Amino acid sequence: MTAPEHLVTEEEEKAIKAELPEIFSRFPRERGSLIPILQAVQGRFKFLSPGAIREVAKYLDLSSSEVYGVATFYNQFRFHPPGKHEIKVCMGTACHVAGGDIILENFERKLNIKPGETTPDREYSLERVACVGCCALAPVAVVDDHVIGYMQPSKVEGLFVQFEVQREKEKREKQAKESAG
Amino acid sequence: MAKDTKIIETYEKLRGAARKRLEAERAEGIPSIRITMSTCARAAGAEETKKAIEDVLEAQGLNARIISVGCLGHCYAEPLLIIDHPTTGFPPICYYNVDANKAKLICRSYLEDGDPAFEYVLGAMEENDLIPPVTTFPRFSMEQRVVMELCGLIDPWNIDHYLDKDGYSALASALQMEREEIIEIVTKSGLRGRGGAGFPTGKKWKFAFEKSADGKVVICNADEGDPGAYMDRTIIESNPHQLLEGLIICAYAVGADEALVYVRAEYPLAVRTIQHAIEEAREYGLLGENILGSDFSLSVRVFQGSGAFVCGEETALIQSVEGRRGMPQHRPPYPVEKGLWGKPTVVNNVKTLSSVPPIIRRGADWFRSIGTEGSPGTAIFSVVGNVKHPGLVEIAMGTTLRTLIFDICGGIPGKKKFKAVQIGGPSGGCLPEQFLDTPIDFDSLTQAGAMMGSGGMVIMDEDSCMVDVARYFLEFTQKESCGKCTFCRIGTKHLLNILNRITKGEGREEDLETLRQLAEDIKKGSLCGLGKTAPNPVLTSLRYFMDEYEAHVKEKRCPALKCRDLIAYYIDLEKCARGCEACVGSCPVEAIFTTKGRKKAIDQSLCVKCGECMTSCPPEYDAVVKVSPPELAPIIERPPDQQPKRAMDGADS
Ligand SMILES: Cc1cc2nc3c(=O)[nH]c(=O)nc-3n(C[C@H](O)[C@H](O)[C@H](O)COP(=O)(O)O)c2cc1C
Ligand code: FES
Numbered sequence: 001m002t003a004p005e006h007l008v009t010e011e012e013e014k015a016i017k018a019e020l021p022e023i024f025s026r027f028p029r030e031r032g033s034l035i036p037i038l039q040a041v042q043g044r045f046k047f048l049s050p051g052a053i054r055e056v057a058k059y060l061d062l063s064s065s066e067v068y069g070v071a072t073f074y075n076q077f078r079f080h081p082p083g084k085h086e087i088k089v090c091m092g093t094a095c096h097v098a099g100g101d102i103i104l105e106n107f108e109r110k111l112n113i114k115p116g117e118t119t120p121d122r123e124y125s126l127e128r129v130a131c132v133g134c135c136a137l138a139p140v141a142v143v144d145d146h147v148i149g150y151m152q153p154s155k156v157e158g159l160f161v162q163f164e165v166q167r168e169k170e171k172r173e174k175q176a177k178e179s180a181g
Numbered sequence: 182m183a184k185d186t187k188i189i190e191t192y193e194k195l196r197g198a199a200r201k202r203l204e205a206e207r208a209e210g211i212p213s214i215r216i217t218m219s220t221c222a223r224a225a226g227a228e229e230t231k232k233a234i235e236d237v238l239e240a241q242g243l244n245a246r247i248i249s250v251g252c253l254g255h256c257y258a259e260p261l262l263i264i265d266h267p268t269t270g271f272p273p274i275c276y277y278n279v280d281a282n283k284a285k286l287i288c289r290s291y292l293e294d295g296d297p298a299f300e301y302v303l304g305a306m307e308e309n310d311l312i313p314p315v316t317t318f319p320r321f322s323m324e325q326r327v328v329m330e331l332c333g334l335i336d337p338w339n340i341d342h343y344l345d346k347d348g349y350s351a352l353a354s355a356l357q358m359e360r361e362e363i364i365e366i367v368t369k370s371g372l373r374g375r376g377g378a379g380f381p382t383g384k385k386w387k388f389a390f391e392k393s394a395d396g397k398v399v400i401c402n403a404d405e406g407d408p409g410a411y412m413d414r415t416i417i418e419s420n421p422h423q424l425l426e427g428l429i430i431c432a433y434a435v436g437a438d439e440a441l442v443y444v445r446a447e448y449p450l451a452v453r454t455i456q457h458a459i460e461e462a463r464e465y466g467l468l469g470e471n472i473l474g475s476d477f478s479l480s481v482r483v484f485q486g487s488g489a490f491v492c493g494e495e496t497a498l499i500q501s502v503e504g505r506r507g508m509p510q511h512r513p514p515y516p517v518e519k520g521l522w523g524k525p526t527v528v529n530n531v532k533t534l535s536s537v538p539p540i541i542r543r544g545a546d547w548f549r550s551i552g553t554e555g556s557p558g559t560a561i562f563s564v565v566g567n568v569k570h571p572g573l574v575e576i577a578m579g580t581t582l583r584t585l586i587f588d589i590c591g592g593i594p595g596k597k598k599f600k601a602v603q604i605g606g607p608s609g610g611c612l613p614e615q616f617l618d619t620p621i622d623f624d625s626l627t628q629a630g631a632m633m634g635s636g637g638m639v640i641m642d643e644d645s646c647m648v649d650v651a652r653y654f655l656e657f658t659q660k661e662s663c664g665k666c667t668f669c670r671i672g673t674k675h676l677l678n679i680l681n682r683i684t685k686g687e688g689r690e691e692d693l694e695t696l697r698q699l700a701e702d703i704k705k706g707s708l709c710g711l712g713k714t715a716p717n718p719v720l721t722s723l724r725y726f727m728d729e730y731e732a733h734v735k736e737k738r739c740p741a742l743k744c745r746d747l748i749a750y751y752i753d754l755e756k757c758a759r760g761c762e763a764c765v766g767s768c769p770v771e772a773i774f775t776t777k778g779r780k781k782a783i784d785q786s787l788c789v790k791c792g793e794c795m796t797s798c799p800p801e802y803d804a805v806v807k808v809s810p811p812e813l814a815p816i817i818e819r820p821p822d823q824q825p826k827r828a829m830d831g832a833d834s
Contacts, residue, residue: 034504039446039485073506073663074487076446093409093606093639094565096653102791106769109789129447130657133411134224135565136256136572147224153769153793 083125092131192353199341219252227260233281251419253333256572332419351541369545376530406490407606410637421458427534490661509709552578556622597642605634608714610721646743669712688734749811756804764794771825
């Protein structure tokens with residue numbers, strides 16, 4: 001698995017590269033730091049860009065493929081930039097029994113992407129996660145780090161209406177500001 | 182080490198200072214409001230509730246101290262408040278399902294007018310004559326809390342709260358004992374590892390102790406990969422210091438100078454909580470150089486696991502800390518001989534380590550008096566699924582499944598029938614009704630074909646399909662197999678393919694025998710516990726729910742009406758109310774149309790079987806019917822003027 005390079009622009013890679021040395025400096029330069037470094041990089045940029053992987057490899061004296069090999073082994077690491085809104089649908093046991101797959105399907109249909117993907121406008125990304133620890137509220141979705149319990153297909157619709165309203169509002173505010181300024 | 186009164190003195194000074202600070206707070210006589218703020222409570226709206234309380238206090242000029250606590254384990258009742266208003270004469274009172282509005286009402290009524298708002302009360306937290314105490318409810322009284330005793334009652338972000346409850350006194354006593362003495366107590370207590378396998382903890386420590394080496398390591402395993410369990414996370418979020426205390430005692434006993442808490446990165450709150458606790462302990466001299474003035478030093482750090490189930494396995498976990506792919510290694514050598522960076526390493530689960538301080542404090546015999554001969558102590562389960570009072574439950578080992586599910590957790594909601602209980606997650610199995618009287622302990626569960634495993638427990642009613650559940654777990658283990666062993670990698674893939682086929686109605690009769698054969702082979706041919714136990718969900722369901730497999734294979738029918746390829750929804754025209762539109766808007770794919778008789782019908786070619794129409798159909802009509810096999814649904818022609826809008830607009834944007 002490699003990153004979809006087309007999603008990451010050159011400017012973005014440049015901006016990422018500029019911040020990496022500071023992140024690296026927090027960790028001893030040894031093999032055992034590999035995963036913590038990858039986590040810190042992802043924590044900052046939300047994903048591991050191809051350029052970042054190359055830099056991590058250089059820093060730790062490993063090959064890029066070695067770093068990819070480790071990173072792809074773990075579910076936590078992402079190789080594509082997430083959307084502005086991150087949607088995670090719980091596929092844990094309790095949520096499965098309560099119909100989590102139906103919720104996931106609703107998101108897939110609505111966004112026209114599969115889990116692990118981001119919409120082309122980079123507005124939304126969709127992921128499946130295992131048990132977020134709120135099984136008593138199954139089925140559960142996590143939207144922008146906010147856990148929503150007792151999900152239903154109709155709630156999926158409602159969510160997007162909310163996003164739409166929010167977007168409209170932002171647009172209006174921006175316009176108002178522009179016309180004022 | 183000889184008896185060293187200095188250690189006890191240092192400890193007592195710490196505790197005394199902590200008590201003084203809390204005492205000063207209490208002396209002010211202002212009410213305290215404890216609010217649960219664990220992940221599950223937040224999901225249930227605890228943040229909004231807290232905000233509402235802050236607002237009402239501010240607006241009304243009321244004086245009260247808000248304390249965020251962890252999880253009480255009563256997830257069905259979140260968010261929970263415990264208000265202690267000493268000047269009223271009432272005991273501390275627990276309120277349940279407190280949303281923002283209720284919170285405002287309760288605060289105004291109780292804090293302003295001294296009326297505790299009885300309609301929202303769950304119970305009193307202490308015995309008294311005024312309000313029935315929560316201890317009269319089975320969900321409280323039948324539990325026995327050793328590890329979770331303080332969870333939800335103390336502020337996990339304030340070490341004083343733990344010290345006030347004699348926290349770290351076990352460490353102080355341990356530091357005065359000979360190392361062998363501690364190991365002896367733990368051995369005598371009969372404590373077995375709570376990470377799944379149930380290995381005797383004392384024995385593990387002894388191995389590590391006897392190994393002479395330059396440095397030794399203790400790792401707390403909080404990877405908790407079971408996709409339906411969250412005990413370890415909750416314990417860390419609710420009382421991190423008890424875990425740390427156990428970890429330090431273990432390190433001292435085996436002679437380690439380095440310790441690690443391996444927490445899943447998906448648990449951000451737990452990560453922050455344990456990091457904060459480590460800093461506090463360091464500040465208080467309970468970690469770092471010369472702990473409590475003794476000559477024992479220990480450094481602890483947190484390592485974030487990155488979400489691979491197999492990394493819960495101890496050798497894979499160590500690989501990942503070393504910066505490699507988390508592949509399990511051949512044992513022996515066991516980690517206690519050659520673990521992290523080649524050093525002797527003790528790996529223990531969160532619950533195992535959290536059991537240690539009470540054992541040191543109250544003795545091995547006390548611990549043995551709880552639970553059974555072979556499995557002393559308590560077990561903690563996250564009981565979820567089709568059950569009235571889901572949440573975390575800590576019970577004495579040996580309690581039967583029936584007591585746990587029906588008496589403590591309230592049984593199955595609605596008028597549904599119990600079908601099965603899944604124990605032990607992906608490594609465990611599904612047990613049917615005839616096993617309800619099985620005592621919960623390591624050996625009985627293994628004998629029944631399930632496993633103590635991680636402590637995940639999912640209760641399933643008649644609407645759950647056992648084939649689908651087996652398929653679900655297989656899908657999980659198949660994805661999580663690290664790929665090292667052929668049997669695990671390819672065998673689970675085959676198993677999954679067959680199960681997928683069966684749930685799609687494409688099963689063949691010989692499949693059932695193949696499943697069993699393959700499952701046995703995978704068990705035998707795999708290196709680590711993942712492969713060895715992955716077939717368990719399949720084997721137990723084959724054993725106890727053969728009739729369901731047969732219905733899927735022979736009749737292409739899902740008796741529980743769960744497998745979506747084998748069911749169909751239709752609308753009973755007799756029951757459907759003319760002109761009612763309730764279901765139309767609920768359908769995400771515009772599959773519902775109006776018939777010539779102005780009733781509704783479902784276009785089977787578009788239906789995605791999400792069941793929304795069934796939910797939205799008003800109960801007085803109850804016209805939507807689910808059937809299996811799908812051929813049972815009558816076919817109704819969709820009139821040309823009733824075509825879905827999307828289809829007419831062209832492609833969906
Ligand atoms: C596939 C697999 C996953 C495991 N996951 C966990 C886990 O999430 N947490 C845990 O404590 N032990 C887990 N274990 C068990 C560990 O290998 C190890 O036995 C345990 O951490 C030892 O601690 P204990 O003696 O306190 O139980 C897992 C084992 C296997 C084979
Ligand atoms: S299974 Fe979804 S929150 Fe636990």
